[in-house]
Amino acid sequence: MKTLCADLGGTRLKLAAVENGVVLENEVTPIDTNAGMERVLENLTVRCRAMMSRHAGEWKGLGVAFPGILDEAARHVIYCSGKYAGADKIDLPKWASESLGLEMKLINDARAAIIGEINYGSATGETDAVMLILGTGIGTAAVCQGKVYRGKHGMAGLLGGHFSIDFDNGRKCICGGTGCLEAYAGTWALKELAEDKSYDFQRLERDYLAGDEKAKMLFGIQAKALGAGAVSLIHAFDAETVIFSGGGSRFAALLEAAEAYVYEHVWTPWGKVKFIVAQHPEDSVVLGLHSLFVHHVC
Ligand SMILES: [Zn+2]
Incomplete structure (x- = not known):
């Protein structure tokens, strides 16, 4: 079972392909978080499509970690301390579905880290x-x-x-x-x-x-x-x-x-x-x- 995992950090975007708990590929690129969320998503769409094309088979979904306060159940950004401007106005599940054909889940980055350490680390x-x-x-x-x-x-x-x-x-x-x-x-x-x-x-x-x-x-x-x-x-x-x-x-x-x-x-x-x-x-x-x-x- 394969998933795409995107960690949107303070200065960099980490994108990984993970299959059954094993990281198949890991790509870290600098991003300008002041450029606004729409630009970040354009960048992320290109990178996700390229990574999906490099690993054959079915993809279960896209997980996104965000350094802010979120409504995780609604998969919506509430607040992100001045970075990723406009993130709170964007329908992220709709973007993931239309751009990548994937279900998207959203979680705070520290919360993702503790879950990762407990389940796999x-x-x-x-x-x-x-x-x-x-x-x-x-x-x-x-x-x-x-x-x-x-x-x-x-x-x-x-x-x-x-x-x-x-x-x-x-x-x-x-x-x-x-x-x-x-x-x-x-x-x-x-x-x-x-x-x-x-x-x-x-x-x-x-x-x-x-x-x-x-x-x-x-x-x-x-x-x-x-x-x-x-x-x-x-x-x-x-x-x-x-x-x-x-x-x-x-x-x-x-x-x-x-x-x-x-x-x-x-x-x-x-x-x-x-x-x-x-x-x-x-x-x-x-x-x-x-x-x-x-x-x-x-
Ligand atoms: Zn303080």
């Missing part, structure tokens, strides 16, 4: 888990008792990056809030804290391991922020498992320090929280999209 079989995706921002999602948590407005579980962890002298966040987790732990915040635009998780890891004093200070802030954020997610969603993904999850010492903070501060009389690191974070979203046509955890 490093978190197989987990039923009560939260995910933190360490990137430009901190994306989160939650699965409770085997079901992805969505909530009345489709936002439940997604805003863990905007849990406030410092209300007194908290940093201003891009969401309008104060002291949010991602205002300390996202790479946009890391650049500000370092007063250096070249700073990211790789740079932090390199400088930290070399014993650089500024990197040690930033490491301490990030580890505590991620730990405090994870504690709040565990408490909010009664999670047994924390899954780390995204570029920052490759920094093992940072995750270990965050985990130590969690064990010191979390309240879980039922037992001990388990930590999992996504082994192939680059595939988790597309495998989650594939799951929408196959699995029950979605």
Whole structure:
């Protein structure tokens, strides 16, 4: 059973052909998200048709992951923080049906990632888990008792990056809030804290391991922020498992320090929280999209 899986990111479009949980082909191209959703769909139509022609056989559907707030049941974009202008005005299922002859399903990208890790990745079989995706921002999602948590407005579980962890002298966040987790732990915040635009998780890891004093200070802030954020997610969603993904999850010492903070501060009389690191974070979203046509955890 084959599906097309499109992950519309902040700066790039990832398109994959997936058959029975195996990624047959993966294509990543930069996209101008400021050009508007209609232009993005023109680009996506061409790429989908080309990929379908390269793999013979029947296609079950197209899964689309979007970095915003969605009505997933209605397959409609509600809000996407200034990018993909006009996405909320477009009938996406109609576009997919008319342009590609495919049924389309739509899901938030962090939610797709946790589903992909549970159905095909490093978190197989987990039923009560939260995910933190360490990137430009901190994306989160939650699965409770085997079901992805969505909530009345489709936002439940997604805003863990905007849990406030410092209300007194908290940093201003891009969401309008104060002291949010991602205002300390996202790479946009890391650049500000370092007063250096070249700073990211790789740079932090390199400088930290070399014993650089500024990197040690930033490491301490990030580890505590991620730990405090994870504690709040565990408490909010009664999670047994924390899954780390995204570029920052490759920094093992940072995750270990965050985990130590969690064990010191979390309240879980039922037992001990388990930590999992996504082994192939680059595939988790597309495998989650594939799951929408196959699995029950979605
Ligand atoms: Zn925020």
